Amino acid sequence: LSDRLTSTFKNLRTRGRLSEADIDATVREIRRALLDADVAVPVVREFTAAVRERALSAEVSEALNPAQQVVKIVNEELVSILGGDQARGLTFAKTAPTVIMLAGLQGAGKTTLAGKLAKHLKDQGHTPLLVAADLQRPNAVTQLKVVGERAGATVYAPHPGVAGEDEVPTGDPVAVAVGGVATARSRQHDVVIIDTAGRLGVDAELMAQAREIREATQPDEVLFVIDAMIGQDAVATASAFLEGVDFTGVVMSKLDGDARGGAALSVARVTGRPILFASTGEKLEDFEPFHPDRMASRILDMGDVLTLIEQAEKAFDAEQAEKMAAKLQKGDDFTLDDFLVQMQAMRNMGSMKKMLGMLPGMGQMREALDSFDEREVDRVEAIVRSMTPAERANHRIINGSRRARIAKGAGTTTTAVNQLIERFEGAQKMMKQMARTGGGLPGMGALP
Ligand code: GDP
Numbered sequence: 001l002s003d004r005l006t007s008t009f010k011n012l013r014t015r016g017r018l019s020e021a022d023i024d025a026t027v028r029e030i031r032r033a034l035l036d037a038d039v040a041v042p043v044v045r046e047f048t049a050a051v052r053e054r055a056l057s058a059e060v061s062e063a064l065n066p067a068q069q070v071v072k073i074v075n076e077e078l079v080s081i082l083g084g085d086q087a088r089g090l091t092f093a094k095t096a097p098t099v100i101m102l103a104g105l106q107g108a109g110k111t112t113l114a115g116k117l118a119k120h121l122k123d124q125g126h127t128p129l130l131v132a133a134d135l136q137r138p139n140a141v142t143q144l145k146v147v148g149e150r151a152g153a154t155v156y157a158p159h160p161g162v163a164g165e166d167e168v169p170t171g172d173p174v175a176v177a178v179g180g181v182a183t184a185r186s187r188q189h190d191v192v193i194i195d196t197a198g199r200l201g202v203d204a205e206l207m208a209q210a211r212e213i214r215e216a217t218q219p220d221e222v223l224f225v226i227d228a229m230i231g232q233d234a235v236a237t238a239s240a241f242l243e244g245v246d247f248t249g250v251v252m253s254k255l256d257g258d259a260r261g262g263a264a265l266s267v268a269r270v271t272g273r274p275i276l277f278a279s280t281g282e283k284l285e286d287f288e289p290f291h292p293d294r295m296a297s298r299i300l301d302m303g304d305v306l307t308l309i310e311q312a313e314k315a316f317d318a319e320q321a322e323k324m325a326a327k328l329q330k331g332d333d334f335t336l337d338d339f340l341v342q343m344q345a346m347r348n349m350g351s352m353k354k355m356l357g358m359l360p361g362m363g364q365m366r367e368a369l370d371s372f373d374e375r376e377v378d379r380v381e382a383i384v385r386s387m388t389p390a391e392r393a394n395h396r397i398i399n400g401s402r403r404a405r406i407a408k409g410a411g412t413t414t415t416a417v418n419q420l421i422e423r424f425e426g427a428q429k430m431m432k433q434m435a436r437t438g439g440g441l442p443g444m445g446a447l448p
């Protein structure tokens, strides 16, 4: 697949505006890539339409070729649907215990996740209590006990026939869940994780039970656990749980498998719920916060292309900076516009004051920065903005009547305009000197 995309990109022109044909060719391949990754068909359709529209109206980037530009847009859209820059963490209750309920089909990985979450929370100093509210399968309770022991977390579970101090209700998952929360409260567990039953397919009874547990325990988080390998069924399953139980977040499980993870995109898009965690194996440690950017490049299978794009943009930025430096070196070209840019740079450097003071030989620079008035930048900016491009390029043409006009436009006096021009001339002289002696810090010229 990656090869196919790469060859499509080779056929595109190397630089310049994105043509409709270029975009359509690329979008076709993106569509195929998403379908290969098992993203739901309607999601693919909607997604590619959005990408196409954005690409058509995209500003032409000089740093990237058309193919790279389209991929960049695709990647940004993917990351944004998958949750943006950063996955959100768990929401904790204001007053303990925080209640986390797990929901999902049988085999999705809920019980395994319960153990992983417990370990994760314990590592962060919490005291989780695991609650076995899956009474459907005979060995479900035992499985949670094993997992809890591995995680070093207490498990609240019915144990029929055994009378003990923990009188746990048997047979009724809702009662067990409620009893678990009460126990957490009395035994100082600050988080409760409720494991629930699943079915192989969506069914009404399962939904009703999960909803009852939800209503009875009022969880702070209901996490919908979904197997990444579920493929095209992701949308139907996620929608059924959203409607039947409702959930606050998603956990993708079995991301260690071959699945490219299109289900993540489908679920995020269709439910609008954030994906919080990724489960990546059978062991307790195989668990991590969900990374939208990593998932996006996995779905597209284009990590290398994305790295190339990043490098191309960085190289371009460096090129621009060099051009600017070369221009300043010449001194002659130093205009009022450049002067303004310098002033603005100085404002940004204000926060560097402390750091500069710590560097050898920077004491003088620091003194200058100390006497630098930030409001001055605004005043200079207002005056320079009131000048015509011709005036900014050559300040010598600014005669008396022009000064009066500029002052009026900037809401200031002609004296202030005169002062500014004087300062600018000083700065210009300094830039020329620096150009002759070769170097110096750009920005120095703007100082009073
Ligand atoms: P539940 O029915 O939703 O509670 O699912 P389980 O937690 O019992 O998991 C079902 C099966 O999937 C078990 O064999 C787990 O070991 C396995 N499993 C769960 N999570 C993962 C995962 O992230 N990766 C892999 N490879 N297997 C997993």
Ligand code: MG
Pocket (backbone or CB within 6 Å): 107, 110, 111, 112, 134, 140, 195, 196
């Ligand atoms: Mg289970």
